[in-house]
Amino acid sequence: MPMVPIAKKRIKVTASVLIVLILLLALYRSFLKDPTDVNRSEANLNKDHWAFVHPKIMDDGEKEGIHQKQQKLVNQIEQAKAQIAILEDRVRALEASTPRKYPQVKYLNYKNRKRILITGGAGFVGSHLVDTLMVQGHEVIVVDNFFTGRKRNVEHWLGHENFELIHHDIVNPLFIEVDEIYHLASPASPPHYMYNPVKTIKTNTMGTINMLGLAKRVMAKVLIASTSEVYGDPTVHPQPETYWGHVNPIGPRACYDEGKRVSETLSYAYAKQENVKVRVARIFNTYGPRMHMNDGRVVSNFILQALRNETITVYGNGKQTRSFQYVSDLVDGLISLMASNYSQPVNLGNPVEHTIEEFAWIIKKLVGGKSEVKQTDAVEDDPQRRKPDITRAKSVLNWEPKVPLDMGLYRTISYFRRELERSDQFQKDSRKYFDSPAVEYIQQSRQNFVPDKI
Numbered sequence: 001m002p003m004v005p006i007a008k009k010r011i012k013v014t015a016s017v018l019i020v021l022i023l024l025l026a027l028y029r030s031f032l033k034d035p036t037d038v039n040r041s042e043a044n045l046n047k048d049h050w051a052f053v054h055p056k057i058m059d060d061g062e063k064e065g066i067h068q069k070q071q072k073l074v075n076q077i078e079q080a081k082a083q084i085a086i087l088e089d090r091v092r093a094l095e096a097s098t099p100r101k102y103p104q105v106k107y108l109n110y111k112n113r114k115r116i117l118i119t120g121g122a123g124f125v126g127s128h129l130v131d132t133l134m135v136q137g138h139e140v141i142v143v144d145n146f147f148t149g150r151k152r153n154v155e156h157w158l159g160h161e162n163f164e165l166i167h168h169d170i171v172n173p174l175f176i177e178v179d180e181i182y183h184l185a186s187p188a189s190p191p192h193y194m195y196n197p198v199k200t201i202k203t204n205t206m207g208t209i210n211m212l213g214l215a216k217r218v219m220a221k222v223l224i225a226s227t228s229e230v231y232g233d234p235t236v237h238p239q240p241e242t243y244w245g246h247v248n249p250i251g252p253r254a255c256y257d258e259g260k261r262v263s264e265t266l267s268y269a270y271a272k273q274e275n276v277k278v279r280v281a282r283i284f285n286t287y288g289p290r291m292h293m294n295d296g297r298v299v300s301n302f303i304l305q306a307l308r309n310e311t312i313t314v315y316g317n318g319k320q321t322r323s324f325q326y327v328s329d330l331v332d333g334l335i336s337l338m339a340s341n342y343s344q345p346v347n348l349g350n351p352v353e354h355t356i357e358e359f360a361w362i363i364k365k366l367v368g369g370k371s372e373v374k375q376t377d378a379v380e381d382d383p384q385r386r387k388p389d390i391t392r393a394k395s396v397l398n399w400e401p402k403v404p405l406d407m408g409l410y411r412t413i414s415y416f417r418r419e420l421e422r423s424d425q426f427q428k429d430s431r432k433y434f435d436s437p438a439v440e441y442i443q444q445s446r447q448n449f450v451p452d453k454i
């Protein structure tokens, strides 16, 4: 019986050798196999694909169909290439318009360099303030909800080591470390602040509480941007800071006027109760480059109407008065006020007063063109006379406006002329873009798109 284990062993060895041989044979066959055999089963799943890769098995009709498909594909590729070329041009234009070099900023050492928060820093006044403080060498943090502010106003600082832009609505609290706060956030043009009166009130009450709370926590100095509107339709002329005003608390302007009055009240409550260092600027009518095209205020309306040869619309009889200050004068005043030790409200405005009718003719003369000046319906609660008494600003800040009206208007008209050219060009470009065959093709193929079956 000793033979049985030996026979078993032989059988085992023979079987193992056979298995190895079979495996080797299978491996060898798989190397030699025509790859089309493998694809044949896939071809049943996707005949078009199979036929495209292996045209040898197709009849003439199928070949013709495939040829048409290939041709269509080539056309589509050409169209896509045209589309890519258009996009590349646009990217190049964008790159060219993005400044590679930042405006020169002064170097300030750690002791003199401040961290400054500007709420509404992407807006018209805020962005000019950003420019001046950046050039002075400070670290500037802009907070804006972009309701009326625009990234374009501060884009020349994006990426600079001293600059930060935060998309945030100050109706919600903000936790950062700063030395100074310029609280400018609020719509300021009547059509904008009347558009959402509740939001205007929230911004000027809850927003101001948040900023005063932040100032208290981090012991920062805070400047509140108040307004000549706190005087309402004034019965005292010109308006000194000691005048308490004449405001309709339930009229269409109340959301802004009363909002700013509460903002002032809050500032002095925080100053008294919490020792917060507050500065209050009462800002009178201000104009200049970066005003929004749809701002709706008199300066932008009249200039745009004159540039477009449209009727210049004077609301009411045009006998109401305003005094216009150029934005750089305001920025100088705000920075001087922040630096001062003076905590009572200070008027910042240009005391040169004009009726609105006179102002319409000034603009028409400076712009030229064929516009007519016409009276339209009066605006409800429109203040009838406004002119700042700037005695206080002169004595405590040694500040007064420097830019004469015609010079400021000249710069502002040039700005709006460029803006109009830009928006015309933009409309032309977008027409060209949306009418291009490539875009049409992409839109069509998106509509006809059917996902592949697997």
Ligand SMILES: O=C(O)[C@H]1O[C@H](OP(=O)(O)OP(=O)(O)OC[C@H]2O[C@@H](n3ccc(=O)[nH]c3=O)[C@H](O)[C@@H]2O)[C@H](O)[C@@H](O)[C@@H]1O
Pocket (backbone or CB within 6 Å): 188, 189, 190, 227, 228, 229, 256, 283, 284, 285, 286, 287, 296, 297, 298, 299, 301, 302, 313, 314, 315, 316, 320, 322, 356, 379, 382, 383
């Ligand atoms: O420019 C500003 O700084 C101020 O603008 C507004 O105050 P308002 O003086 O009413 O500003 P505008 O809308 O520019 O109006 C000025 C005058 O021009 C008139 N106006 C305005 C626009 C227009 O197309 N036609 C026209 O006759 C208005 O009725 C008003 O009498 C805001 O309420 C203030 O808070 C802000 O500080």
